[in-house]
Amino acid sequence: MTRLDPAALRAGTPGMRYARHFNAAGSALPSAAVLETVIEHLRLEATIGGYEAAEVARERHEQVYALAARLVGGTADDIALTESATVAWHAAMDAVPFAPGDRILASASSYVSSAIHLFRLRETYGVIIEVLPCAPDGTVDLEALEKALRAPVRLVTIAHVPTSSGLVEPVAEVAALANAAGVPLLLDAVQSLGQLPVDLAALGVDLAVGTGRKFLRGPRGTGLLYASPRIRELLRPARPDVRGAVWSSPDGYRVKDGARRFETWETAHALRLGLGTALREALDPGVDAIHSYTAGLAGRLKDALATVPGVTLTDPPAAGGAIVTFVVDREEPADTVRRLRAAGVHVTSVPDHHGRWDLGRRGLRSVVRASVHVYNDESDVSALTAALGRSGSAPAFVPSGSRADVIVVGAGVHGGAASWHLARRGASVIQLERFADGHHQGSSHGHIRMIRRAYPNPVWDELVDHAYLAWSELSEAAGETLLTTTGGLYARPAADGTPGLRGPACETVDAARAAQIFPGLRLGDEFTAVYDPAAGVLDAAAAMRALRSLAVAAGADRRTGVRVLGWEPDGDGVTVRTPDGVLRADRLVVAAGPWTGALVPSLRDLLRVVRIVNIHVGASDVARVSAPALGPFSVDVPGVGLLYGLPAFDGAALKIGLDHGPADDPDRPQTPVTAAEAAELLVLARRFLPAADGDVVDSVSCRYTMAPRNRFAVGALPDVPQVLVAAACSGHGFKFGPAIGAALADLALGKQRPDLDFLAPGALGTAP
Template structure:
């Protein structure tokens, strides 16, 4: 890795994570395509394997029933206990699986025979939910809660703990790593003192499992609670409870059920012999299997390896933040590991997080009420918490530092005016904002939804690009699109276009003209099978082969446009609803839910909401629902390039089937280029079983290697115009207002080129090559 002290990879106990390994881990983590995720201590990104495991079991339940699916997965479900035990040096019978760490905490403490006056000694590192439960136990059972003092380095004062243990105590509880800092408590030393005093120790390992080693047998810890969603990279809604054999003899679950107890006869009940006495019958089997998959991945890579890598990456962040004026690190001296907390002196942590998220850098603010015993003691109202994992690399850290170092956006007062307002943060709006800002224009970009939403049509992992078009009028714009993608790739330092070639098939003898284009050649079904063995066409189909066709990394493109726009000073305001606009002399006034904004020019790239903002186009625009599914394959190579590339097939009676090959660990993607009318003001709904079944049936016909189940699905909205045309340019009568609309399902490939064109027009440059897309001509040309 560049910039770290381990030039050959981060070494630890003969383990190492090298650059290539990190690339593989990133490729196997879908979330890395969309944002810089530095919130592993909140909810880490799951791998494709974990995601697939959960979805696979849910589909099995849907096919054969929940009980039957649980029976089929019984062996794998049992393995989860063994994996969790191996993680912490325990035995499988010592493990109970729960819905969260908090549920595990409650079941452990509620089972303790606590009496009035019993003392519970709690570290200042304790989490808010733990403290709240202790307060309730004080009220309902009369226990005493004592907060242990801290040493100078922020950890539990061991001398004070030893003194406190000279009096009888019922329990000591410590968070291995708190929610509010990177502090790492000296667990072994604390456990030695509690063991010597004969007092049980409850360790909250929520923030440490998966990146800090833990051996309960070696340390003598009695109780451990943890969650699956953080550094273990498991699904939300999973957790675990460890109960030592000696501790089980002292605990009695107050609410046993059929999972944890056997009703022998009459009123005689026998508790389950192991920790499963703390479980309940009903649970999310799919999530637990997903936790098992996450545990397998963690153990295969090695907790020591993960911790060493994450600590090295966090050290890089600490060093960079330590040199930034106005940024203050807030971790105590005993801080370390994968977490870094800080504040920016001129900005509240919640605002810092909001601004960084708008920049595509995801972390979290921790308010004092989530850790008062820690933050209040240190005089902090809140902190910003960043936390890294193995799917992060130095580019994520550098992106955080760069975004943090930018000044807060200058708010435009009602009496002032900016150069251009861009409505919409899809591919066209974001491309336009970037092109304008890099030329020196002051730009405010507005979007009604937060980044990463799925309400429009620019989300998703990959898109198709091709030179093949039915009408030569598109050829120049297609050329510009390829050049624009190369320019964006160079600016972002990321390869966004992979050339694979593409096949576009239709029935032989079809009367209407098909696709054609520079370099494209017609082929029959036999030749098509030689080009793409993964696509099966019958003799009734002919095709056009486009050697320049390829796959666009849409997620990386959107992320790059966001980061480049911010780097050039775009004031991005997501979650800002535009209520309307009106001409203001030679400029424009935009009405938002947050107030009025004024600009010399307005660009409307609002996707499905264009008709509401441009009434004169509303009658020409039709919003439709489009669904895509991703299908697994026993041989992924058979549905990946070069065995398969982008394709489409005009299927009589079904419509235009299109697809993209499996790329970077994702599954084959297919969809139909038509759909029912949709209302963009209603939340997007998931793909239905019937919609998925229709596409899966077509896949079985034309893609024999796609023999797996549906592993993912996504819905989007196309905004269709007559004859599938675009509207790009100034509105009649208001030349200061430009629009990019109705991209009719094939507009993403033109994103950077259309953005450059709109930037030219907004800054007064003539673009006669775009006249055929004038809003006045919408739907009038072939």
């Protein structure tokens, strides 16, 4: 069992910044990763189309079934994904061949929607519904169940945990009795999946329903149905469609094997992918660890509530897990909910008509339900009990995390590195990113980038040295190699008299020598090249993942999907406006890539956003386009522009692109590489890379933010020194990412960096 890190889980849950959330049993707060998964797929659908996006995500969609099966102790064939637990319940129950007089045994813990459907089945088929009596501890009376099973029974159904309390039914014992009698058991696991360990196959449960929105922390609109192989042989879906059946002859169909026979074709793919992310997050520490933490915290909540005057706990003796129910003297539960919500504490009330067989039996008209999860901690318990103890209106909740030492805008390589360096030095950091992690709208996505020491102007040499050291430091912190040295060749027409690249240990070579260095690159005699033995390939995707995880681990408060509306100086600090509210900090770092001009008006006229496209080209002999036969390269092609490329690396095919492109609007979604754009690059690949004889196997578009003379702007704004920028990377900024992040941290924390004076924002457009 893995030990949970509640602080990290809390930091990764955006909703915990705005309230104390005790409603996991209603609709738990999703993590930032779940939110990003959903948004990213919706964006992909809007960009390339729903069917096309489904093809891209097919493997991840399939993995959701396997993940759900791991959670419940079955196989992927046992799982059907549905829009809700109620849809799953209906699909299962409507497939049972009920006949008049069939007996259904139901626990008093049954949910309202289940009970209503049972009544409908009684109206339709004439079945008999028998509500099982309860033992003194509130659970199903097992002796009464055993006795009831002596006569023919069509189905037994119980709720593992009801909606109206923290009761935990003895599923193993109920399943054993049902199995011994040869009667199927349908388990309502809606309130247990994600907070209680469940192994349906081992228990002998035939059918089970669950939802994504509760303790699994998945999106609303997701659910699942578990159907064992044994029960699937007996059930046929009442409303089959193309998802679960095959039109096998002109006048007939056959039902597919497995539980997917209960699904329908159309569904929200983005939500199901979000459910997959939520399932991974639950399985990572394990439900045992989640149960241990949440049950312990719920126990402490019970103890704390017992000390509040006028509060009465209402859970039966067999309660356990993450749910606690109570009432307040002389106050309707709905009023208690409103009062607590005004104090920023979110609970809910359960009326008796949502659980008449339970609450009615116990003489309760309604209860307040508080349910904890992994993002809750002792401070939430204290806040809840303190708010309950106040009379009258409680003071408004002040969102946590509205103040930091530094706010970083942007989560590209520079913003990510700045956040990590700042947080690891002890600064409180709020990082704001307008898109989901892994988006393709800016300049830091993609698998690989190049790094080189060769630069046209010696003024860059010291920063290049810092870059290599910074990549080594990041690799060590990440525990993986992020820079692979291959050497690089950078070619230009021999007749061109203007200065080219130069740098430490670099040498100028002719086309013949270039062919010896990189046999995979074909240069004519009209070219000369600079060989840089220190050049190499950066694993950009791994670097971005590392920066995100390292920043969070160091304490950075990362907030994705948050757009910055504007900022203003606030004394010696800064106020930042977002749709979620106002944030304040001593320093602001703007590393917003193509959106920098919109956020920093003084730079707007100096920055130009352009569209850049890259293609990956296959090769029949991959070794000829991989290191050492090929490394990073560029060729200044007369009449065309600067062609650049990277070798096949870590499973990705050879990558090439042109270092120029048309103007682009960053406020419009990035569009895929067109056939014409890919064809232009493929012609160049055939010319300079003879071994690149395959088709275009992948493509990606991105945005460069260009500045005069391809310079950067790194440092404080002249008129607002508490605001720092890292902007206008001009197509060659990724290689400096960790070094610029460290520099921004230095500057934000008061350390001078005279080595960066040549990149001062005030000099952009004027410096030589």
